[in-house]
Structure formats: C-alpha cells, structure tokens
Amino acid sequence: MNVLFILFCMYAVTLLLPLVWMFINSFKSNNNEFFYDQWKFTSFTLDNYRLLFTSENNIMEMFGNTLILSLTIPTVSAFFSLCAAHAVASFEYKLKNVIFFIFLMPMFVSVAGTTPYTYKLLNDIGLFDKHIGLIIMSCGVSGFGFLMYYSVFKNISHTYIEAAMLDGAGYWRIFLQILVPQAKNLIVAQWVMGFIGTWNDFSGPYLFMPSHPTLATGVKEISDKINMGHSYPELFATIIVMLVPMLVLFFVFQKKIMTVSLGGGIKG
C-alpha cells in the first residue's frame, strides 16, 4: 500500500508538472527566454495573452466557433436521445424492439474507413465546411445516453402518465413537463460531458469545417507554424486559454462528471 502511495504520488506529479511548465512559460516574452530557463518566471509579460486577443490570431473566432459547436451539439443530441428513448420506453407497438436495437447498433458495430465517404456525402449535400454540417452530422442519438434515458423512462409508472392524460395534458406536454424533468440529473451530466467532448474535439472540425478553426484545431495550426511567426510562449498561452474553461467546468461539475464517465479505452 505504501509503495502504491509513492507510485501514485509520482504519477500525480507527472500529470501536473507539464501543466505548470506550460503555464509558467506562457508568460515569457520570446523563445530565447523560454529556452534558457524553463522552470522560472524569468520574465513576466501578459503580451502573449494580449496578442492572442488583438492580432490576426483570430482567437475570438476560434472561441466563437468552439462555443457554437459545444453548446449546440450536446443540446440537440440530448433532445433526440430523449425523444428516441421516450418512443421506445413508453409505448407498445410493432417493430419497437427493432427500433431499440437500431439505436444501440452504432455502439456495437463500427465500420472502419467511413470518414472519407462521409466527407464526400457532406460535400454532395452542400453541408461541407459549415457549422451546421458538423452539427447535423454529430447530433444523432448517443447510444449511451439513449440507454440511460430509456431505463429512467421505463421505470416511470404508467398510472402517473395516465393521470396526467386524464387531466388533459397532451403527449408533448407529458413528455417535456413530466418525463424529461425526471431525467434531469442524467441530462445535465451527459450534457456537460458532451460539452467537454465537443470543446476538445479535434478531427471533426479539422476535417469537416477547415475554414472555421476551433480552439483545438487552432492550437494545432499554431504549433505547425511554431518557428514561422509564432513562438512557444504564444502557443502555451493559447493552450491555457483553451484549458481554463474546462478546468472551471471540471471543478464545478466534478461530482456529476465523475459519476457518469464510463471510460472507453484510449483517449481520443
């Protein structure tokens, strides 16, 4: 146990140090100062941050694009997942089991090499390089969310719903005002996870909206041009700007996030 404790401490340190390293060096004025001493505040300048928000570094645009995607995608996806879960959990009809199975399919079957064709399809239907294209592409039913909402709706007793119906409530009202609030905690947790996932997503915006950089793709662009007009401290400042909202979210929703996160192999 003591050996484990020491190993854990070491792992924790290696996780934190790189962040400290980037943070310190985001206040250096140029590359040389950074190369010379990487662990001290040899100089303290906010120029990198100021530059980000003033120069042609369109960080405001990146911020805006990231925010648009991160706010809409989890919202729309949550709405449709709830719809699908309600349709399958609360009614009896033919093909119900088939539909249930269909929404879980993407979770269990993955075909490799579909991205190039998806790219072609988006081009053909005129949604390529537009926010709306990526949003439409990513707003399907999420298998995991669907399953969780399904089990919530399944456990809501029918008498409850019937009583509401006798009071004259329509289907939509019952769905939106009685059922959805029951899943409130789950929805918030899923939404926050979706927000974080979209905020950090790289390949989606990089491939499908190349002329609208988000923070993730922007950071990569800056790092590609690191010795051609961009400096390391500038890159680190951009990274910190991208990082801070996530850290805030994490500390606010920490409990919620850590209860719904279910892993999934290599971080991607």
Next chain:
Amino acid sequence: MSNSGNKQKTKKKKKNLKRNLFITALLVVPMLHFLVFWLYINIRTISLAFTEWDFFSNGYKFVGIDNFIEQFRQFHERPETMNMFFNSFRAIGINLACMILAVLIGYAFSKHIRGERVFRIIFYLPSMISIVILTLCYRYMFTYNPGMLQGPGAELLRFFGMDYNGWETSLDNPDVISRLWSMISIFCVWASAGINIIMMSSAMSRIPKEITESAKLDGVGFWRELFQITIPLIMPTISVFMINSVMAVSAFYIQPMLILAGSTGPRSAYNTVGWYMFNMTPVAQNSDMPVISTVGFLLTVTVSLLVIFVRRVTDKITPDVDF
C-alpha cells in the same frame, strides 16, 4: 347502443392516430440520422470495396474481389504496406496496459489509500483536457533540439545516460522506430489510464461488502484479494472494456500523428489505418475510394473476428454469479 359504440370506436381510433403521430414525430429525426449517417454511409463504404472507378462511364463498376486480391499482392510484394495495420493493433496493447493500471488504481481506491480523494481528481484531470493539448505538451517536453528547444523530459532522459535525440522520424533504424513507438505508447497510457479508473472502481463498489469482509476474516491478503476475489467479480466490466479496446483499433491515430508532427516515417513505420484514413479524407478522388474502402473493410473484418474471439474467451473465464 351500437351508435355510441361506433362513436367510442372512432374516438379510440382518433386517439390511436394521435398517439402514432406522436411516436412518429419522436422518431423521425433520429431514424433519418441513423439511416443517412450510419446505415447508408456504412453500406456505401463497404460496397465500394467491391468496385472500381470507371473513368469512361464516370461511375463505379462492380469488380468482385479484385481489390482484395490486389491488396494482398501488395502485402506480399511490399511488406511495409502491412505496417499501418500492425501499428493500429498496438492500440490493443496500450488499452490493456491502461486497463491493468485502472484496475490496480481502482482497487487501491476501494481500499481507501491515503489521499484517495485528491488522487481521484488529479488522475481524472487528463480526461478534461483536449488530446491535442496533452500530445503537444508531451511532444515539446521531449523535444531535443540543441541550441533551440531542449525539453525538460529530454534533458531528464539524457541525464540518466540515454542516447536520446528527440523525435527523429526520418531515421530508418529499427531501434529508433521501436524507441519512438514505446514513447508514444507510454504517452497514451500516461494520458488515458485515468479515464477508466471510475468505471473500474464503480464496478468494484458493486461487490457486496460481505464477500470482502469474510475474505478479510479468513486472512486473505491485499494482493490475493485483488486476484482471487475482486478481478473475477468484475470480469463482466473487464470484458466490456476489452471489447471496447479492440474496437478502438480503427480510431487510433491522433497521438502518433500529433507527437510526430504528421510524419508517418520511413516505409510508413508510424502509420496507422486511422491516420491513413485521416490523411486520405480531404484529398481522396473518386478513383481512390475503392482502395480506401478495401483497407477499411479488411480492418473491420479483422476487428470483428477479434471481438468475437475476445467475447468467447472472457465468457469462459467469467464466473457465473449475479449480485
């Protein structure tokens, strides 16, 4: 009498119609999305593997399994074309290492190791951070470029006497290639181990207290409890995790791609199938699509067979208990 019965029937019919309309409204968008972005794209991708672009008719024509024969001929004549397949499967090894760490850490948490709460938060932290940031940070920490950037990680390795020269992707030297791959793998494990801890420790928290307590009374030690009680009882979770890690094979590319600044190395030593797809996506012409689909199809088939195999194995070693 019959009149009012009819009335009731029409009322019921009307109600049914309303109900069916509502269900349809709920399902129409999710189903359309599934049909277009999952079913259509998958079927199209797979079917393209059996076609060839015909420049005269400006369309795809069916050629049977010619693409596969050509692909296997390539494997035979230029063995380096197999590298990207081989490299993709490194993801399984990485995932297994992550899983072992996650089980160990989760187990220590369930035994309330000192500082558990702080560790939980810190270990989960990388999951909040974009993979782009983590990877770039790692890349620069281990960059060794004398006179320019000498990252602290690189300095440390050299301090311990390693002959480390940074990310030299251009060298066609098996030692360099395997060293860079092990550094990439270590990075992946370092950055991903934390995400799975929660899954493992929540599986462990479902183990009934009586079992662990009676084991304690019987004098079962820390490690024996882990191997003989905890791991067998969380086998279902482990099994799901293993299947997920096999399925992750086709999506493995961001880490090597960003660490190596986009260089797939000599004879695609660092390439993966996911990376190949990523590179081909913006540039693929109609005539490239059949080849891309063939590569994807081969990987899909291999992965599916592996998933079935893993499921068989884990089913066999999972004890038949319910709790």
